[in-house]
Amino acid sequence: MIWPAEPKHQSAEPPSLRAHSPLTLEGRLGFSIRPDSGAGFDHESNVGAELGLSLYLQLKRELAAGLEIERASLGRGTAINGLDSVGVDYTVSSAMLGIRAYPKRSELFDVFVGLQVGVGIQGVSAAGTANNGALLPASAYSCGAADAPAFQLGGGVGARLMLSPRWGLSARINGTGRRLSGDLIENCAQGIGTATTLSAGLGLGYDFDLEP
16 A cells, blocks of 8 residues: 655745835934044034935845935034134035945844945034224124035945834944035135044934835
8 A cells, every 4th residue: 555645845934024125214313523623723523413314225135226315513613813713613414325235134134335425515604703903892703604515425334123124223334535625615614624524323214115
């Protein structure tokens, strides 16, 4: 008597719960450091906050491209010379195209390296006092101005931890070179000049699935 062969059970991987064709919208908050110093200040602060928003589309599992918009503080400089004094706050608002490569991706954890290229607009906000001579008191003034867009190039590494199939928490370390002007900006304050910034931040993102 021939017994029927038992059916073979093949082990199959569980279907992925993550988006198959994700469009990731992410908000990021962090800080930036400008190691180099501007000229002409008695005191400087080179640390500031950074706020960003990004939108990345997965081209294939190992590659994504997108757009990053951010606003970063480049610090503050102050100088005093007799009755003349000035304090200048520097910011940069950026729009950059980005590309990310993922050497490791799983259901729970991603590791990526990124490159960004785009433009940044330098902003200055100044306040101080101006000497009006020996017979008149010093007068106070304040102003704000923005420069023309300037070229920027950045890159860094990061990781993303999936809190759920759609929500993820990311951490990133980035370096950016900014070709900003060092000239007087709209008769308000001297620009900070070409600068390099190092930044670190945390982001919270949501994956929209473009695949029905």
